[in-house]
Amino acid sequence: xxxxxxxxLKGAGAGLGTAFAASLFPQxxxxxxxxxxxxxxxxxxxxxxxxxxxxxxxxxxxxxxxxAGGLNGKKIRLIKYDPQSNMQxxxxxxxxxxxxxxxxxxxxxxxxxxxxxxxxxxxxxxTMLWYSVxxxxxxxxxxxxxxxxxxQQWVKPAAEFGFKNRGKKAYxxxxxxxxxxxxxxxxxxxxxxLGGTVLQRDxxxxxxTEFGPAIAKIQEAxxxxxxxxxxxxxxxxxxxxxxxxxxxxxxxxxxxxxGVGNEHMQLTAEESNGIVSAQPYxxxxxLPANKAFVARYHARYGSDAPYLNSVGIGGYLGTMLWAxxxxxxxxxxxxxxxxxxxxxxxAWDGPAGHMVVDPVTNHVIxxxxxxxxxxxxxxxxxxxxxxxxxxxIDRCDLTKTPDMNAHLEPIL
Amino acid sequence: MDTVALLIIEVLNGISSLALTCxxxxxxxxxxxxxxxxxxxxxxxxGYTTVVATNxxxxxxxxxxxxxxxxxGIIGILSERLIIRFFYGRMVDTLIATWxxxxxxxxxxxxxxxxYITGVSAPLGNFALGQYQLSVYRLVLIxxxxxxxxxxxxxxxRTRLGLIARGTMQNPNxxxxxxxxxxxxxxxxxxxxxxxxxxxxxxxxPISQIIPTVGFTYxxxxxxxxxxxxxxxxxxxxxxxxIFGTVRQLVTYETTPIIGGVVLLIVAVxxxxxxxxGITGKIFRxxx
Numbered sequence: 001x002x003x004x005x006x007x008x009l010k011g012a013g014a015g016l017g018t019a020f021a022a023s024l025f026p027q028x029x030x031x032x033x034x035x036x037x038x039x040x041x042x043x044x045x046x047x048x049x050x051x052x053x054x055x056x057x058x059x060x061x062x063x064x065x066x067x068a069g070g071l072n073g074k075k076i077r078l079i080k081y082d083p084q085s086n087m088q089x090x091x092x093x094x095x096x097x098x099x100x101x102x103x104x105x106x107x108x109x110x111x112x113x114x115x116x117x118x119x120x121x122x123x124x125x126x127t128m129l130w131y132s133v134x135x136x137x138x139x140x141x142x143x144x145x146x147x148x149x150x151x152q153q154w155v156k157p158a159a160e161f162g163f164k165n166r167g168k169k170a171y172x173x174x175x176x177x178x179x180x181x182x183x184x185x186x187x188x189x190x191x192x193x194l195g196g197t198v199l200q201r202d203x204x205x206x207x208x209t210e211f212g213p214a215i216a217k218i219q220e221a222x223x224x225x226x227x228x229x230x231x232x233x234x235x236x237x238x239x240x241x242x243x244x245x246x247x248x249x250x251x252x253x254x255x256x257x258x259g260v261g262n263e264h265m266q267l268t269a270e271e272s273n274g275i276v277s278a279q280p281y282x283x284x285x286x287l288p289a290n291k292a293f294v295a296r297y298h299a300r301y302g303s304d305a306p307y308l309n310s311v312g313i314g315g316y317l318g319t320m321l322w323a324x325x326x327x328x329x330x331x332x333x334x335x336x337x338x339x340x341x342x343x344x345x346x347a348w349d350g351p352a353g354h355m356v357v358d359p360v361t362n363h364v365i366x367x368x369x370x371x372x373x374x375x376x377x378x379x380x381x382x383x384x385x386x387x388x389x390x391x392x393i394d395r396c397d398l399t400k401t402p403d404m405n406a407h408l409e410p411i412l
Numbered sequence: 413m414d415t416v417a418l419l420i421i422e423v424l425n426g427i428s429s430l431a432l433t434c435x436x437x438x439x440x441x442x443x444x445x446x447x448x449x450x451x452x453x454x455x456x457x458x459g460y461t462t463v464v465a466t467n468x469x470x471x472x473x474x475x476x477x478x479x480x481x482x483x484x485g486i487i488g489i490l491s492e493r494l495i496i497r498f499f500y501g502r503m504v505d506t507l508i509a510t511w512x513x514x515x516x517x518x519x520x521x522x523x524x525x526x527x528y529i530t531g532v533s534a535p536l537g538n539f540a541l542g543q544y545q546l547s548v549y550r551l552v553l554i555x556x557x558x559x560x561x562x563x564x565x566x567x568x569x570r571t572r573l574g575l576i577a578r579g580t581m582q583n584p585n586x587x588x589x590x591x592x593x594x595x596x597x598x599x600x601x602x603x604x605x606x607x608x609x610x611x612x613x614x615x616x617x618p619i620s621q622i623i624p625t626v627g628f629t630y631x632x633x634x635x636x637x638x639x640x641x642x643x644x645x646x647x648x649x650x651x652x653x654x655i656f657g658t659v660r661q662l663v664t665y666e667t668t669p670i671i672g673g674v675v676l677l678i679v680a681v682x683x684x685x686x687x688x689x690g691i692t693g694k695i696f697r698x699x700x
Contacts, residue, residue: 046625048527049527049528049623052527176670202668202669203668203669203670204670205669205670207628207629207632208669208673209429209620209629209630210425210426210429210660210661212422212425212426212550212661213426213661213662213664213665213669213672214669216418216419216422216544216665217665219543219545220415220543220544233621233623233626233629234620234621234626234629235621236620236623237619237620240531240533240534240618240619240620240621241547241550241619243533243534244533244534244538244547244549244550244618244619245538245545245546245547245550246537246538246545246547247545250545261528262528265528265530266529266530266622266623267530267533268530268531268532268533271533306526306527376530
């Protein structure tokens with residue numbers, strides 16, 4: 001056999017591949033004295049900016065629960081999957097978690113696209129799913145609990161603050177996919193209720209970097225304030241070009257997404273001072289429970305651990321709310337835990353304040369905060385208490401139709 | 413009146429930022445026929461160089477105009493020596509190799525700087541044009557890009573280095589027979605292309621976002637523009653940027669960014685259908 005450099009490399013590669021694959025799937029059977037849960041957040045690829053902190057906070061929640069003696073006397077074992085921002089891996093790992101590891105909970109998905117990949121799989125294999133990201137709202141599935149706010153909860157404070165404090169005329173710009181589209185529609189709906197108008201809604205594909213024409217159009221329309229729902233790296237250029245044109249002090253920005261990608265730390269102070277954002281969580285929330293949590297987070301992951309925004313905190317909130325259900329049920333079996341979670345009695349005070357699981361929607365009643373960036377930190381100046389997740393309440397009542405299994409779009 | 417002036421400036425902005433994005437690729441792909449999929453990452457490295465240097469206290473103009481091209485030029489020469497030179501003439505292999513390079517660079521930068529760093533803001537402030545506010549920096553950028561292309565044109569047409577580079581790209585064996593070392597010429601030309609790409613990343617840093625994966629947003633539009641431009645690296649790129657920049661900015665202003673993007677692609681398809689060799693494959697054939 002001719003032994004060329006290439007064939008050696010190929011052989012070595014294949015060998016490594018097999019060894020790697022084997023180590024990825026260790027044959028560990030589930031012990032009776034432990035509860036196994038899986039996290040499914042992208043820790044690599046384009047979405048790792050969200051997935052890495054979510055995995056960390058999920059891990060921290062499990063460690064804290066175990067340090068407190070576990071749940072009903074059983075320790076929790078967390079299997080951390082990395083779907084690598086790849087939908088196929090989401091499907092594969094969700095099946096593996098449900099069928100091979102027989103986990104009691106899958107805590108995962110970041111984008112709605114990935115959630116819609118794993119939601120039917122986990123529903124089919126009767127494995128509970130917690131989805132803990134702020135999103136466009138509308139999931140109606142008894143197997144899927146959502147700790148993130150839906151668009152209606154999310155937009156209401158921004159709309160109220162904007163139309164009451166910034167003026168009656170708003171101009172809306174957002175990314176071009178369903179969440180920013182639906183958020184824009186909610187803003188229009190609330191503008192009617194609040195006596196304001198949305199002059200125009202403009203949506204940008206995620207790869208747009210050149211915002212000159214957009215800034216010109218906004219200046220021409222002369223709105224009292226600008227509502228933004230821009231997403232991703234390319235769109236950060238908008239804020240830079242907006243500030244470079246000297247618009248930051250001319251037309252105030254009230255955003256639904258600013259800060260979700262830690263924008264406030266990537267822009268300089270002179271590019272971002274005064275931008276307002278409405279979120280269910282900021283690391284700066286002045287609650288004792290939050291201060292203690294942030295201290296524990298930094299003790300665990302170091303002082304340079306990523307800033308926890310309203311997405312990053314999700315890994316902690318979802319896990320802890322599920323744990324409340326397990327405690328109340330006295331077992332980790334899916335049926336009783338779901339009944340407990342849906343009893344209406346699950347209320348928990350965590351870093352993001354008081355949270356109540358709503359049996360009608362499987363979503364969470366929670367607080368929202370409005371904050372302003374000053375020198376790359378958030379100053380919270382207004383809070384909205386216990387907003388109800390009523391995105392699709394007209395069609396979704398899981399207490400009456402528990403078989404409903406859909407992702408509904410609000411009728412606006 | 414204000415609106416007309418504003419639109420003219422916006423069109424020039426669109427053309428200049430597109431042309432700037434393409435300058436390095438026009439040389440590496442347009443002249444050398446190397447499909448450099450790491451083009452976006454070279455821009456990203458230029459952006460990081462400017463941001464890191466400026467945040468460390470270096471004057472922003474020195475960071476953008478000197479350090480970014482220098483650093484990325486060196487990285488370009490290293491990439492050429494270690495990877496690219498083994499793939500000359502093998503387009504598909506080059507595509508895969510440079511794609512790997514792009515992933516490697518993203519990985520390295522993420523490992524060093526994490527997922528995000530604080531960027532730099534645009535210098536020079538803003539001015540009022542009637543009822544509109546505009547950035548002074550963007551006006552300066554238009555001038556800088558014009559100067560840059562005049563410079564590239566002069567280097568490749570009026571200097572001995574440029575003559576040797578063009579001759580070697582056309583016929584490396586003949587150049588070698590005349591006592592020129594084609595590998596060295598390739599290395600230097602690739603380095604210049606990389607340096608220009610780094611310069612683009614540096615100059616665009618104050619008006620765009622700098623994260624490890626930002627390169628993806630540039631690479632597609634750069635390839636479309638350079639391919640449409642054809643073999644004349646300078647003329648073709650300027651004409652193609654001119655057409656696309658104008659179409660995109662005006663349509664976006666009149667309608668929405670989505671329609672702006674769609675119309676741009678339709679124009680690209682129509683131009684390439686009529687002129688499969690690119691614009692300079694048919695018109696201005698003897699231009700650079």
